[in-house]
Amino acid sequence: xxxxxxxxxxxxxxxxxxxxxxxxxxxxxxxxxxxxxxxxxxxxxxxxxxxxxxxxxxxxxxxxxxxxxxxxxxxxxxxxxxxxxxxxxxxxxxxxxxxxxxxxxxxxxxxxxxxxxxxxxxxx
Numbered sequence: 001x002x003x004x005x006x007x008x009x010x011x012x013x014x015x016x017x018x019x020x021x022x023x024x025x026x027x028x029x030x031x032x033x034x035x036x037x038x039x040x041x042x043x044x045x046x047x048x049x050x051x052x053x054x055x056x057x058x059x060x061x062x063x064x065x066x067x068x069x070x071x072x073x074x075x076x077x078x079x080x081x082x083x084x085x086x087x088x089x090x091x092x093x094x095x096x097x098x099x100x101x102x103x104x105x106x107x108x109x110x111x112x113x114x115x116x117x118x119x120x121x122x123x124x
Contacts (some may be wrong), residue, residue, distance in 0.1 A: 001042070001111060003027045005035045005050035007058065013051065015106070022107045032066075034060035039067065045074060047113050049106070051099075052080035065091050074115035077106075 002024050006012035009030070013070035016026045027045065029035035031054050039045060046066050052060040061083075064076045076091060082100030090096060095109050 001025045001044045001078070002029060002047045002049055003029060003035060003038060003045045005029045005032065005048060005054070005063065007031055007051065007054040011051070018103050018106060019110065021066060022110070031056045032060065032063040035063060038065070039071060039074075045071075047075045047077060047110060049077045049110070050079070050084070052078055052083050061085070061089070064094055066091065068094070077109050077113060 002019050003106060004012055004026055008031050012028055012030065016028055017048045019026050025061060027042070028079045029037055029038055033056060035048065035049065035050070048064070050060040050063055054060055058066070061080055064078050067074050067076055076094040077097065078085065078090065079101055084103050085096045086098060093112065097109060098107055
């Protein structure tokens with residue numbers, strides 16, 4: 001299962017469609033608070049795909065660090081069109097994609113981050 005965290009509704013819908021068309025199961029969150037609620041309620045989230053710039057008390061980078069600390073088995077893919085991050089800025093094992101990203105790059109990264117395929121396609 002891939003949790004897509006993006007505050008801009010259209011971008012979130014496009015990302016979800018792209019990811020689902022590639023065969024992955026998804027959940028959606030409009031901000032970090034919604035994402036944490038889903039992470040606390042679900043045990044089958046394998047990857048968090050989050051934008052960095054989001055409104056609220058916690059941005060996507062802080063969310064990525066929180067996920068790494070609280071759910072270390074979850075893989076993290078972050079994206080931004082405003083901030084360029086390097087590996088030292090990111091939690092260990094996190095992948096960064098600059099916006100605008102290419103569909104093939106997102107799918108390739110998801111596949112490389114994939115642990116058991118059953119977690120990503122939503123089988124329990």
